[in-house]
Amino acid sequence: xxxxxxxDLCHGDxxxxxxAFRWLWPTVKEVAQLKLxxxxxxxxxxxxIEALEELVKGVRxxxxxxxxKPLAASIAHNRAVSLLRKHFAQKRxxxxxxxxxxxxxxxxxxxxxxxxxxxxDELVQAExxxxxxxxxxxxxxxxxxxxxxFYLSGLxxxxxxxxxxxxxxxxxxxxxxxxxxxxxxxxxQPKLLKEMEAFLR
Amino acid sequence: xxxxxxxxFFDLAMKAIAGQATDAERAELDALxxxxxxxxxxxxxxQAEVRFxxxxxxxxxxxxxxxxxxxxxxxxxxxxxxxxxxxxxxxxEQSKPLQPKIVLVGEPCSAMxxxxxxxxxxxxxxxxxxxxxxxxxxxxxxxxxxxxxxxISQQPMSPARAKSRREEPFLQTSVRRDDTxxxxxxxxxxxxxxxxxxxxxxxxxxxxxxxxxxKIIYDQPAGEVRVLGEWNGKTLNKTFPIERDxxxxxxxxKNYLDHFIxx
Numbered sequence: 001x002x003x004x005x006x007x008d009l010c011h012g013d014x015x016x017x018x019x020a021f022r023w024l025w026p027t028v029k030e031v032a033q034l035k036l037x038x039x040x041x042x043x044x045x046x047x048x049i050e051a052l053e054e055l056v057k058g059v060r061x062x063x064x065x066x067x068x069k070p071l072a073a074s075i076a077h078n079r080a081v082s083l084l085r086k087h088f089a090q091k092r093x094x095x096x097x098x099x100x101x102x103x104x105x106x107x108x109x110x111x112x113x114x115x116x117x118x119x120x121d122e123l124v125q126a127e128x129x130x131x132x133x134x135x136x137x138x139x140x141x142x143x144x145x146x147x148x149x150f151y152l153s154g155l156x157x158x159x160x161x162x163x164x165x166x167x168x169x170x171x172x173x174x175x176x177x178x179x180x181x182x183x184x185x186x187x188x189q190p191k192l193l194k195e196m197e198a199f200l201r
Numbered sequence: 202x203x204x205x206x207x208x209x210f211f212d213l214a215m216k217a218i219a220g221q222a223t224d225a226e227r228a229e230l231d232a233l234x235x236x237x238x239x240x241x242x243x244x245x246x247x248q249a250e251v252r253f254x255x256x257x258x259x260x261x262x263x264x265x266x267x268x269x270x271x272x273x274x275x276x277x278x279x280x281x282x283x284x285x286x287x288x289x290x291x292x293x294e295q296s297k298p299l300q301p302k303i304v305l306v307g308e309p310c311s312a313m314x315x316x317x318x319x320x321x322x323x324x325x326x327x328x329x330x331x332x333x334x335x336x337x338x339x340x341x342x343x344x345x346x347x348x349x350x351x352x353i354s355q356q357p358m359s360p361a362r363a364k365s366r367r368e369e370p371f372l373q374t375s376v377r378r379d380d381t382x383x384x385x386x387x388x389x390x391x392x393x394x395x396x397x398x399x400x401x402x403x404x405x406x407x408x409x410x411x412x413x414x415x416k417i418i419y420d421q422p423a424g425e426v427r428v429l430g431e432w433n434g435k436t437l438n439k440t441f442p443i444e445r446d447x448x449x450x451x452x453x454x455k456n457y458l459d460h461f462i463x464x
Binding site (some may be wrong): 017029034176186 | 208211212215216219221247250251253254255256257258259260261262263264266267268269270271272275276278279280282283284286287288444445
């Protein structure tokens with residue numbers, strides 16, 4: 001499926017929106033699932049739908065159709081994070097929301113697992129959307145496949161080399177280039193850069 | 202540090218962070234820390250970046266996800282947001298005119314309509330009218346509506362969330378009176394059956410009655426109108442998703458039925 005015609009979407013064309021919803025649905029659902037499936041699996045679809053609703057309201061801020069997916073992913077992510085915060089706040093009985101930063105000290109004895117937190121959670125939607133779009137541009141599919149194997153699948157240098165038919169040394173080169181791309185993307189997001197620096201202190 | 206040493210430190214650090222370093226690689230890394238204490242800061246930076254990559258890569262990957270069907274129950278809700286937020290497009294309305302015919306399918310009294318109305322009908326309608334005047338029977342139209350009893354909520358809920366709250370999805374919202382009126386107006390003489398649960402509706406749908414019967418089912422939870430039945434030896438089985446609004450969809454259904462009966 002191709003990105004929908006942004007002009008038609010901005011004019012409220014029902015058919016164009018129907019296509020856009022079908023195109024964006026796998027993305028918003030996947031993101032909602034990533035965050036919610038361990039804690040609130042029953043809310044995955046609702047968060048995905050709410051993300052699409054918010055996207056309709058923000059469509060005029062987008063310049064090209066290709067930006068819609070990063071925007072949809074960032075909205076779904078932030079909505080899921082917000083729902084998790086509410087959920088854990090209610091669980092603690094306080095009925096108040098707190099930043100994940102402030103919760104760090106109390107994590108060990110609370111019911112909120114550390115897996116619910118992420119350095120991305122403090123980013124506003126536009127920053128996260130920009131970050132995703134930047135990484136999509138900077139990382140080619142081959143690079144991304146190797147980064148996924150290392151960071152997400154936990155494959156060793158040897159396993160990645162064998163899988164992709166590369167020399168072991170080349171795997172390290174790919175990972176380093178991936179790191180450089182992520183550093184460029186982080187530098188463009190001042191809030192995220194601050195978060196990362198705070199982590200080092 | 203030379204670029205070669207730089208790459209070596211990077212590889213050793215990444216392996217150590219991922220828990221893949223051998224004892225020898227770990228010892229080599231420790232030796233590098235002794236020679237260059239600033240590398241410890243670099244190591245901590247890499248740890249933070251690894252964590253960042255583990256968080257951000259799934260989001261980047263999600264933008265390329267293709268699996269998962271957009272749920273029918275969300276269509277109308279989202280199209281309503283589109284209409285409320287962006288309005289109706291003038292251009293689209295002009296380029297895609299909907300011209301419902303005035304004939305009421307399956308209603309013998311429709312043949313008694315004033316001449317000025319009949320004059321507006323398209324050619325396909327004439328064959329249908331001929332059939333009426335020649336005394337050919339027409340299919341019996343029945344309308345089924347999946348009513349939703351219980352409290353009325355603003356937004357339809359996903360079946361998963363509804364289930365988690367130990368409530369049946371059909372209990373969440375109610376078919377609006379306007380919608381029911383619209384169906385009754387569209388097929389004025391048709392028998393209207395209301396159902397409060399999906400199973401009863403399904404049983405009714407699969408009931409085999411007279412051969413010349415057409416059933417029109419407004420299934421709000423699924424966001425669609427289904428047309429089922431048999432007429433003149435032909436089987437009818439078509440689903441019309443409610444993409445714009447119910448009124449527009451009913452016009453399409455009516456148009457389709459006109460053509461089907463006239464053919």
